[in-house]
Amino acid sequence: MPDNAYEAIIGLEVHTHLMTRSKLFCGCSAGFGAGPNENVCPVCMGMPGVLPVLNRHAVELAIRTGLAAHCEIAPESIFARKSYFYPDLPKGYQISQYELPLCKGGYIELPAQSEGTEARRIRLTRIHMEEDAGKNIHESGASLVDFNRSGVPLVEIVSEPDIRSAEEAGAYLRELRSILRYIEASDGKMEEGGLRCDVNVSVRKRGASEFGVKTEIKNLNSFRFVEKAIEHEVARQIDILESGGRVAQETHLWDPVREMTRPMRSKEFANDYRYFPEPDLPPLRVTPDVVEAIKTSMPELPADQRARFVRDLGLTAYEAAVLTQDRDLAAYFETMLATGLKNHRTAANWVMTEVLRAINETARPLADAAPLAIESGELLKLVETGAISLNAAKTAFAAMCKSGKGADATVAELGLAQVSDESAIAAACDKVIAAEAAKVAEYRGGRDKLFGFFVGQVMKAMGGKGNPRVVNEILKRKLTA
Amino acid sequence: MTSELNRMTIAEARDGLARREFSALELTRACLEQIKLVDPKINAFITVCAREALEQAAAADRRLAAGDAPALCGIPLAIKDIYATRGVRTTCASKMLENFVPPFDATVIARLREAGAVFIGKANMDEFAMGSSTENSAFGVTRNPHNVERVPGGSSGGSAAAVAADECLGALGTDTGGSIRLPAAFCGVAGIKPTYSRVSRYGVIAYASSLDQVGPFAKTVRDAAILLRTLAGHDPHDSTCSARPVPDYESALTGDVRGMRIGVPKEYFVAGMEPQVETAIRDALASYERLGAKLVEISLPHTEYAIAAYYIVATAEASANLARYDGIRYGLRVDADNTGELYNRTRAAGFGAEVKRRIMLGTFVLSAGYYDAYYLKGQKVRTLIRGDFDRAFERCDVIATPVAPTTAFKIGEKMADPLQMYLSDIFTISVNLAGLPGLSIPCGFDRDGLPIGLQLIGEPFAEETILRAGDAFERTGAVKRRAAIL
Structure with a gap:
């Protein structure tokens, strides 16, 4: 060449x-x-x-x-x-x-x-x-x-x-x-x-x-x-x-x-x-x-904002660059964080994937394409507290884009809240262990790979709403017991 | 007495109107009568605005009756056809704008309207103010009221002639290189070019933007002072216009010039000057000495470069200022198959020879490779000339010179030789380059009865000083205002 x-x-x-x-x-x-x-x-x-x-x-x-x-x-x-x-x-x-x-x-x-x-x-x-x-x-x-x-x-x-x-x-x-x-x-x-x-x-x-x-x-x-x-x-x-x-x-x-x-x-x-x-x-x-x-009236510039995102929020340079391509997008991200989100990068990726997708799919400006930033923030907070899964949040977001409704209302309406109650999860685990005695024996005999199967069965039994972290914990305990 | 109303000065008419001795309508009618009588001989006007003038006069009478007469209420003025006048065609004496009717008023026109003035007509001029004789007009030559075989000077020749012929009480001109002062001198009236930036240029069709300045013609220095007070002052539409407060120029006319130092530049008394002109100037200077002023010889060493610098700077600016006359939006259009040819034909047909000459000269001096040698050097000379005046004014309060080396020349005499024509402005051009105020007043007549002009130059914004000096000379009665022989 x-x-x-x-x-x-x-x-x-x-x-x-x-x-x-x-x-x-x-x-x-x-x-x-x-x-x-x-x-x-x-x-x-x-x-x-x-x-x-x-x-x-x-x-x-x-x-x-x-x-x-x-x-x-x-x-x-x-x-x-x-x-x-x-x-x-x-x-x-x-x-x-x-x-x-x-x-x-x-x-x-x-x-x-x-x-x-x-x-x-x-x-x-x-x-x-x-x-x-x-x-x-x-x-x-x-x-x-x-x-x-x-x-x-x-x-x-x-x-x-x-x-x-x-x-x-x-x-x-x-x-x-x-x-x-x-x-x-x-x-x-x-x-x-x-x-x-x-x-x-x-x-x-x-x-x-x-x-x-x-x-x-x-x-x-x-x-x-x-x-x-x-x-x-x-x-x-x-x-x-x-x-x-x-x-x-x-x-x-x-x-x-x-x-x-x-x-x-x-x-x-x-x-x-x-x-x-x-x-x-x-x-x-x-x-x-x-x-x-004029200098004192200047807003924060994209380059400064990028540097701050990397320095203070732990984003990568690329993530910061994507967010600051557009002032409204960066503002959206910062408003989400203002709801008290702890995981900044999750929020950043949320904007870079979910929010940008909504804009691209509708070909409309941010304000029309996506729900209010504060509602996106509340939605991710529900993920952080374990109230819903990330996947459930994505489902909720898609609905919110169309309805314009808030995070809590949407999650309730769609029944997306996940179950973290230990007794309910323990009961589900017991049911699965009882029903799959043969596989339990195999697992206990050393087929670790089967763990995923049990998780799947428990989630299925719970209609997909079991908190994966708690399910994992209890299931592991019960299987090894 | 009413048949003589048009011969009055503004100060006299103002008093007569205030005392209701005659009406504004009578005054305007007297001027219109005079125009009917004498304008066929001198052609001072491109457009006579009889109907509008009578309406304005009637309105002035109503204000006079109501007791709220502003400064120039009912005073008939001639307006050089370079000022945009809303609803009244404004030609700039060019075929290019033969049918152009502006949708707006120039700032000074608006001010005069507010002051109650009556616009009797649009005065003839050299096309786009380019000329020293008012021979370069697409609407015919204006003739000197003192001798119709002679030019009235230019470019504001129509305005000066109209005042000299008592067709109006005062007039507006513009001065880029002497275009008020020269016709004032040739026609035997007073004319002042104020300091650059003293009067708004908004709505004044531009010739050379850094030199153009608005100013009045009048039968006396006092009248010029009265008019200037209304004209001058800040205008938000002109970024080059000064925000300095405007003094009451009339109150500066004390008649007292005792102790005033009058500078006499040696470079202005040179071979080639008509002896009768020099004699009249020397006599005027002697009068000033008798009034208690002191004469001081001064030097303005860069005077000889002024004309060259002027014709570079002025034509450069003109070449851009006149680019807008392209046949697209208004004015003359000569159609063609393509835009380039439309421009060529329109501009070839619309502009006269002198305008074309100056556009070409200006285009040349700004061309790539020539800018430094011409335009930049011209601006440097300008700085030197300004420096000459700064130094001179350390030693004197007013500079006195002839306005022109000769009296009014014969029609056609200099048309074949542009350079000779340009030399008519040899004593006035430096004042524009330096941005100073200059007053032209009659100081005598030659053997043929042609007026001779004295130029009084002041420091920036020293209009009061030169008006006081001019008025003091006028008061001596050494020169009687001579009615034009028509």
Whole structure:
């Protein structure tokens, strides 16, 4: 396999909408889903004479993003005009940041990807603010433009070329989305254009110190497409190099239907953006106390939560990683523990199996798919006290997902409570021992394997509700007696 | 007397209206009559808003009758056609916006409305404020009321001419490189470009955002002070607009300039200046000495680089500011098979030659590989020029210069040579680059009866000082306001 002789060098540029109520430079709603051109005004339509006024909340969310990614927050950053003509760009320039972005440096820590692997850091180059453009719609021979999205605040998060595989790119995006959701900067919904990604890819011989020629892939609007496009592009570049060719520095578009990249025509990207400082906006000054105030308002971040889960709760790195992929999932887990559960890993595995299954099977958000976390906690507490078996708990959980009823009520309704009463179990054991005299003799003669058979018989006699621990104990005593 | 109402100053009309000697309706009618009479000769207006003006005047009369007359109640003003006026077409003197009707008011328009002003019409200008003569208008040349063979200066030539021809009592202009001060000088009226950021630019169609500034024309310095008070002040829609409180400029007009140090930059008295202009300026300076001011020679050594720096910075900003005129959302559209061709045809048909020249120049100076050599260097020169003024103001309170090296030139005289045209702004451009306030007042006439302008430059936010100095000179009566010969 020649592939193993190469390594991929990947950098990502992620654009994500900030969750503000209004747009970046005017008071229009930044909401998604309004009718065409309902959320517009002279400013975001680029009428003659209008001026931008910066949305303070957007700046705060961008700073939160920067702090969450361990960036340095620039005390002074500037906005710049990026000029190009496109029908969805009302002013003929986009207000962005160029030379002096709001956030510099920083990193995203990728959690362990499977049991036994380690966390990895992907360094960031910068995070800057900019406004979104409108949307072109081609319909029945006409081109229409919807400016609802024009002026919606974005941050662009630019990574260093630290990513080495398609899977790692996927992990980076998932972690980034998780962070953005934890800090409530973005909902990260790709399908609404809330998170978009451009990818820079090159390959080089393993051990080489120089980077190869890179291509840029644009138009990636799902995590799956990002991974597929990288796989395709890496293979394409290796093929070229292996056959003695040279990779051309060009921009490719991902074609999701044919699942391949194709080079853009030079006209589609040969822009000289003619950046210069935006004269309509003074430099953006952020004082240390503003940064400090935002810092103190930051929630616990996924990486910190992971570390705490491992350190304080004894979870494995992988378990912690799965739970913190989504803030709601982690919160669910912690609420379960708050009912007083002692076995943290059982609770973690419960979330990772039962709860995630419920989400996947219903394809609905956590809040709709699963019972309240506190009820899941109560259910597992019944397991811990021996009131029900783990299997009975799973049965109860499935019912609770549908009914929305509480743990106690469900267990009672389904008659799942297990019997721990020693006299009842002893009676059942006696009955089995009396009925299976021959096998008892064999057992006593040394056929230890038969113990399981007796347990089965006792459980059967008890309708499956005998507490397995107590059954084992009493049965062993009686058989050896 | 009512036939002469339009000749009044704002201060006079304000008093007359307050005393109910005449009505706002009569005043507005007098201006509309004058427009009917003289505008065919000078073409100061692109759009005359007779119906709206009469409605506003009637509303003003009701407020006057009710005894709640605001500062400019019933005062007819001409508005440069660069200001967005809700419901009234706003062309910026371009074919591109020939039928553009803004759905909103510029901030200063809203302020003037609130102050009870009457908008008599939208004044002619150089297309997108690019020019020094008001010859670059898609709606015809404006002629100088003092001599219709001459230009009124530009770019706010329509506003200056309208005031000089008594078609209104005052006017709004904008000044990016001298576009208020030059036409004020050429037409013999007062005009002030305030400190950059003193007045909101929201709704003012942008030419060069870091240089554009709003300002008034008036028949007297006092009137300019009255107008400025309403115009100036913080605007939440303009992030570059200052939050400093606005003083009562009128109360600064004490007539007292004793002890005031007037700086005279040696670089502004050079070969090529018309001797009659220099004489008039020297005479004005002598008047100031007699009033008790002191003359100080100062130096502004980087003056010679100002025009070059201006045409880099201004055109760079313009190239982006004018990118929005693409035929997609409003304004002219020339259809084509594809978007690129639609842009080309629309912009080729919509913009005039000077606008195209400046867009190309600005696009060039921002291009990859040229940015550092041009735009960045232009900004550095700007810093040096600002430094020149900072040092000069350590030694003086006001700087006095000619507004232009010549009086109004002939129509067509400089159209073939853009560089000669650009040199008309040689004494005004530095003030924009440094963001300072500059006042232009009449200080004499040449042998042909053409007005000569004196420029008074102040420190940032020292509008009161230059207005006081201008008013003090006006009070000497050395220069009688001369009615335009029409």
